[in-house]
Amino acid sequence: MEEKIISQAVIARLPRYLRYLGELKDSNVERISSMELSDLMNVTASQIRQDFNNFGGFGQQGYGYKVNYLYDEIAKILGLNKTHHLIIVGAGNLGQALANYMNFERRGFHFKGIFDSDESLHGKKIRDMYVQSMDEMESFVKENDIDIAVLTIPKNGAVKVAEQLVNCGVKAFWNFAHTDLNVPAGIVVENVHLSDSLMKLSYKITRNESEIMH
């Protein structure tokens, strides 16, 4: 069976589709056309239809798309029907905030543990979980079938910790450390570089101001 390669641009748009469809679902909207969704989301109807057709047709000619069905299909494409076991490595400000803030369980991500090298944090309770030491990490990962690690540690330690985690079976990293991980093929990384994002904002402000000048 042919595995069609889907472009990054398409994938990046899927969560936004899901968000709008979720809101429509909540408002009990049953059907929607690519044209209506286009108005709502400020993208072209053509792009919407092209995007969905990457995965086969989800609509009906002359009718549009069933909101519930489309929502479920996109969720499936994103793999949100699967369950994953996740740990957070780094129980500093950001690690703790993510543990408390993200509704991991809602999307099938089971939050199983949190680790830090700082002894003064060990045993601290964070959302029903106690911070463990880095020494306990390897055996914990193996015993609990952890497949995702959230890295909220300083960039200096990140590459080494990622390596260590790959060796005990972690398949995916949600990387907040400000460095590139460079993991072996087959291991996936999604970077969230907050300071990069802030710089992009800075650029927009600068550019925007100079635009106003003429």
Next chain:
Amino acid sequence: MEEKIISQAVIARLPRYLRYLGELKDSNVERISSMELSDLMNVTASQIRQDFNNFGGFGQQGYGYKVNYLYDEIAKILGLNKTHHLIIVGAGNLGQALANYMNFERRGFHFKGIFDSDESLHGKKIRDMYVQSMDEMESFVKENDIDIAVLTIPKNGAVKVAEQLVNCGVKAFWNFAHTDLNVPAGIVVENVHLSDSLMKLSYKITRNESEIMH
């Protein structure tokens, strides 16, 4: 003077260039060619030269680029030489974490205040700052020339709060609320939708597993 429009793709790469150049600077590397940088960063040398040439030539033929000079020029393009006054709206887990975690001052972002609607947080000390009530926000923004607001509030309130802030002079939003802000022209928004990012990771895991199968 012609304002050449720079593509989003180029802008998105600038912070990463800056990061690598910063590391080279720290290692006292004086010069680098597009080819060497290409090896280091895993992008094509051609792309590097094209990217830099969007802003005029920073290099010297036969020599390459001066690391320090290139670093400074990219920082300038990103507007990091300017100063901004910033507030955080929403002093929950994420708002507090960003206040403590982000090194705002380093890049010219002066962190001036933090606000929340939750009374029980008012007066709480967060990194030399006391959480203020939302009632105090408007006058504070005007009096302190705040131009950037970091939104770490739930999505329901975000659109209204953004509107309110635009009215008292805020020019830019770093938006962590899980919604589109839809601000007037001239106001800039940089979204950080963490759950979207996690969904992209989920997609990669799913797709990766099915790739292994054949």
Next chain:
DNA sequence: TAGATTGTTAATCGATTAACAATC
């Protein structure tokens, strides 16, 4: 059936890569 809207092909637009002349 007639009308509406998808699925899909073709056209356009933009971004990346390749090639090479300019020049340090």
Next chain:
DNA sequence: TAGATTGTTAATCGATTAACAATC
């Protein structure tokens, strides 16, 4: 000067938009 490497043009590749036949 010869060698190296940029700046820049041209070629290629990919993504978006437009158009329309298929069909519900």
